Amino acid sequence: MAVVTIVGAGVIGISWARLFGGAGWEVRMSDPRPDLQELVERELAGVPVTATADLASAAAGADFVQEAGPERIEIKEEMFAALAAHTGDDVVLASSSSSLLPSVIAQGNPAADRIVIGHPFNPPELMPLVEVVPGPRTATRTVDRAVEVYRALGKLPIRLKKEIPGFVGNRLQKVFNEQCAYLVQQGVIDVKELDELVRASLGLRWAVTGPFESGVLGGGPAGMRHLVEHVGSQLTFEDGSPDPARMGEVLDAVERAYGTGRPAYERLVELRDGRTRAVLDPLGWTNPSSDGGRQ
Numbered sequence: 043m044a045v046v047t048i049v050g051a052g053v054i055g056i057s058w059a060r061l062f063g064g065a066g067w068e069v070r071m072s073d074p075r076p077d078l079q080e081l082v083e084r085e086l087a088g089v090p091v092t093a094t095a096d097l098a099s100a101a102a103g104a105d106f107v108q109e110a111g112p113e114r115i116e117i118k119e120e121m122f123a124a125l126a127a128h129t130g131d132d133v134v135l136a137s138s139s140s141s142l143l144p145s146v147i148a149q150g151n152p153a154a155d156r157i158v159i160g161h162p163f164n165p166p167e168l169m170p171l172v173e174v175v176p177g178p179r180t181a182t183r184t185v186d187r188a189v190e191v192y193r194a195l196g197k198l199p200i201r202l203k204k205e206i207p208g209f210v211g212n213r214l215q216k217v218f219n220e221q222c223a224y225l226v227q228q229g230v231i232d233v234k235e236l237d238e239l240v241r242a243s244l245g246l247r248w249a250v251t252g253p254f255e256s257g258v259l260g261g262g263p264a265g266m267r268h269l270v271e272h273v274g275s276q277l278t279f280e281d282g283s284p285d286p287a288r289m290g291e292v293l294d295a296v297e298r299a300y301g302t303g304r305p306a307y308e309r310l311v312e313l314r315d316g317r318t319r320a321v322l323d324p325l326g327w328t329n330p331s332s333d334g335g336r337q
């Protein structure tokens with residue numbers, strides 16, 4: 043049985059563990075949190091998993107490493123130094139980081155050629171995408187192997203040509219989310235209505251066609267060129283950006299809308315996972331050999 047070591051048992055690490063475990067991998071988890079055993083028993087019932095605070099012993103004998111620890115460069119550097127020392131020299135060391143550059147994570151690391159970003163969207167067990175981002179010192183065989191592993195897990199790995207902060211998904215998300223906060227701060231719309239507006243329009247559209255493909259369709263038979271010249275040419279307003287000093291107001295409004303704490307979180311997870319599962323199959327994402335309807 044192939045062995046995966048997952049570093050960090052938070053939101054992302056637990057979900058990776060379900061995915062790898064469900065695909066027949068033996069899972070070893072490492073996390074210094076004091077409630078680790080209890081967490082693993084509660085969240086990973088039925089998954090072939092062992093858990094320890096000791097990163098070195100969790101990494102020994104791994105065939106693949108998926109790091110999902112805190113998004114702090116000094117912690118990542120420390121974790122990857124230990125991973126380099128305690129894994130074989132053909133083992134991929136993939137980081138789930140949302141935005142940190144692989145070249146920075148790999149700085150001074152003797153296993154820089156084995157370090158790559160494997161950035162999932164939350165939750166990795168359901169979302170098809172994994173962004174695979176090499177740094178300048180990442181070996182081609184590392185990228186190839188990461189792509190092969192994610193594909194075998196039923197994911198859609200997309201390999202970026204080069205690194206850039208935030209990669210692609212989070213650069214897009216950052217711009218979009220900033221505009222959402224700006225619109226709430228400006229009193230244009232409430233939090234829940236904005237979420238509904240997006241789900242009923244851009245969310246649904248982008249689940250079936252990407253932004254460029256939507257542009258082609260929006261222009262009719264004359265294509266995106268027509269859309270850009272016609273509707274696009276009138277979109278000349280200033281975007282505006284949220285006031286960082288007033289982000290507390292936005293966060294208060296989000297908490298009023300959705301609640302806080304474990305019961306609220308679990309209710310939202312159940313709703314999201316149920317809806318996501320319901321659309322994965324019709325959209326062509328559940329068959330590992332499928333390409334999700336790409337042409």
Ligand SMILES: NC(=O)c1ccc[n+]([C@@H]2O[C@H](COP(=O)([O-])OP(=O)(O)OC[C@H]3O[C@@H](n4cnc5c(N)ncnc54)[C@H](O)[C@@H]3O)[C@@H](O)[C@H]2O)c1
Nearest residue numbers: 050051052053054073075110111112113138139140162164
């Ligand atoms: N949450 C998201 O939506 C999301 C999506 C994609 C990628 N990511 C990335 O995944 C990673 C994990 O994010 P998360 O949201 O699961 O964070 P999280 O805070 O839920 O979990 C992080 C875990 O790391 C553990 N940890 C702390 N120090 C450690 C160490 N030295 N060794 C091992 N584990 C350690 C913590 O105890 C915690 O359980 C981050 O790099 C983040 O950028 C997050």
